[in-house]
Amino acid sequence: MTEPLNQTGTTIRTDRVVIVGAGLAALYAALTLAPDPVVMISPDVLGEGASSAWAQGGVAAAMGDPDSPESHTDDTLSAGAGTVDAAVAAQVTREARDHILTLTRLGTPFDRDDQGGYVLSREAAHSYARVVRVKGDQAGAEIMKALIAVVRETPSIQVLEGVMASDLHVKEGKVTGVWIETSDPLDRARPILLQGAATLLAGGGSGGLYKITTNPPRIRGQVIGMAARAGAVIADAEFVQFHPTAIDMGEDPAPLATEALRGEGAVLRNNTGQRFMPEVHPDAELAPRDVVARAIYAQTQAGNRPVLDTRDALGAEILNHFPSVAEACARAGIDPVQDTIPVAAAAHYHMGGISTDLKGRATLAGLWVCGEASSTGLHGANRLASNGLLEALVYGRICAKGIAATLEEAQDTAEVTPHFQPGGVAPDPEAVEALRQTMTDHVGVVRDGKGLKTALRKIAQLEAQQDTCPAFLNMSATATLIAAAALLREESRGAHCRLDFPAANGDRGKRSFLTWADALDLRARIVSDPS
Incomplete structure (x- = not known):
């Protein structure tokens, strides 16, 4: 469990559900929760800075014969190289078509043919053309545009723009709030504790931890690291997909x-x-x-x-x-x-993340997770193309329904009005770039034990230099978890390629589960051992 390093003791209590993030999963969950009141934490202007808006391919869904959800499941299992949770894959692919129809009703202008049918594209490792697109390569941007328009018109949804989460507040093993601060690196405020009716993390992946990435600049593993530092179990951290x-x-x-x-x-x-x-x-x-x-x-x-x-x-x-x-x-x-x-x-998508169950719940009580920050078990060791947006939709709705079942009937809908005070700490840009270069050099497309140990030592050094900055500690925590999990997996499987262990340990693999304490212990042993 962590507390912010520069906390002031200021607390805001609200009956709104707190959603950290503003991408597809966050927007979809907020709309599903309506009319239950929600406050979304968005570091950027809504629609900017989210990986979802940059997604080009589309949403994978079996929309008709000869395709089927079962074939989609089989392709997902095959691409995942033996570590996909079959129950999760079946659930997600079964629900896919319904989410396409829902997005259509919400105004997404999917590409259609002359007969009104959806135009479908085939992507890598799919048995059929089943990727539903918008304007060729603008699916993410157009879906986000449609959802943002509806969110802006929904009275129950409040969006705090220019605000980011830096820590989770945990009491007696349960998440009871989120520490928030301003996101402007030149005007970083001291954190404020925001305690809501429930907490949903939907804040993106970790591609920006690498020097060469397709992710928006702010997507650097902060949400995963924040949850790990609070005690949540992280799954499959070693599996980073390079586009x-x-x-x-x-x-x-x-x-x-x-x-x-x-x-x-x-x-x-x-x-x-x-x-x-x-x-x-x-x-x-x-x-x-x-x-x-x-x-x-x-x-x-x-x-x-x-x-x-x-x-x-x-x-x-x-x-x-x-x-x-x-x-x-x-x-x-x-x-x-x-x-x-x-x-x-280039680093593109993190299959790993905060471990969740079939209902989107993390191992910490009171915490739900959806989108790329989560690890549901759908992607295994290698995400099937265009399953990312689909997972965000399916688990955005699942989490929203699970949270709704816990809410009290009488809710105060007053908006959250934080009054930030100056004095926060922003990451040193040079340290961030050094971290990104370390990940690219030693924890990239191909890896080996020597390089992974070098990465863990360098991450520890950078972290020690930034030990009063929560944002950097969240980045370095995720970087540590990726490198530690990669070092522990002594085989090559899916997106994880070890030059010193080039073969897979059998057709069926095991998912990895790691806590921040475990990763810190491994890193400390490596730092103390010069060999």
Whole structure:
């Protein structure tokens, strides 16, 4: 259990449900809870800074014959490399179609054909075309836009913008509140304890802990680390998915060249023009993401700068069908109609996170978790493409219904009005960049024991320099958990590749479960051992 390092003792009590985060899972949960009163904690202006808005592919759902939820389940199990919770996969895929219909009713303009049917795309490791898209590559942004419009019109939902959570308040093993502070690094306030009717964490993953990432700048594992420091069990922390085709154009974060491009026939080549994926996997460019990411990484390490070639498959259609990709290419002076697109593997999605049960409950009483900060068991060692937004929807609703069942009938709907005082502590930007470089260098696409131990030592050093900053401690906690879990898993499975343990320990794997205390103990032993 942790308390903020610079607390003032100021407390706000409210009957509203406190939702930490403002992405798809948070918005959907808030709307599901209506008319029960909610206050959402959003570090940025609503709609900005959330990974959901950057998702290009779409939402995976079996929308009709010959596809089925059972086939979707099988593909999820296969992609997850032996560590998917089968009950979770069956539950999520069974509910998928209903969530597409709900989003449609809420105003999401999914792509439709002339007969009104949903346009479906096939992505890697899917047996059928089952990814429902919006304007080609703008699913996340358009779904968020539709939900935000409804949220803005819902009287029961209050949004605190420019505010972030820094710690959980735990009393007698139960989460009783969230410490909040302003998110502006130049005007960080002292934290205030916000105690609501219930607490839901929906604050994103950890991709920004890596130097090369497709995630928004603020998504750096803070919510996972905050829960871990409070005592929650973290599951599958070692499984970080690297997207194979981030556009390698020097931007931070790196723009994404959606997998749907490969679903439409785009191919990967190196700088000599050689198409290299057919020699790597029978499914070539549509192999599971971990396979493609390692192949891209190997080409990069060999100096054969990899590229995505959309010219024959799409030609000028890329400009209209994939406008986000076309816009990013234009910024880099690339004409994808005539030119190939340089790509690199980038940290994209964290399969691990705060361990939850089938009802979205964490191991700490009074705490629910949904979205990328959670680890439900759906993704296993390697997330099936476009299952991320689907999981956010399914568990956003599950958590909301579970929370609603605990609420009192009479509720005070007064809005929360925090009065922040100056004096908070923001992370040192140089320390954050050093942490990101450490993760990329030693806990990236491929790993080994020596590098993971080096990472744990460097993380400990950086943490010691920032030990009065809760935001950095949350980042370093998640980084420590990823590296520690990766060191403990002495095999290669899914997105976790160990050069010193290249084989998997059997077809069926075991999920990992780790507490912050366990990770700290392992790190301390490594720091004290120079070997």
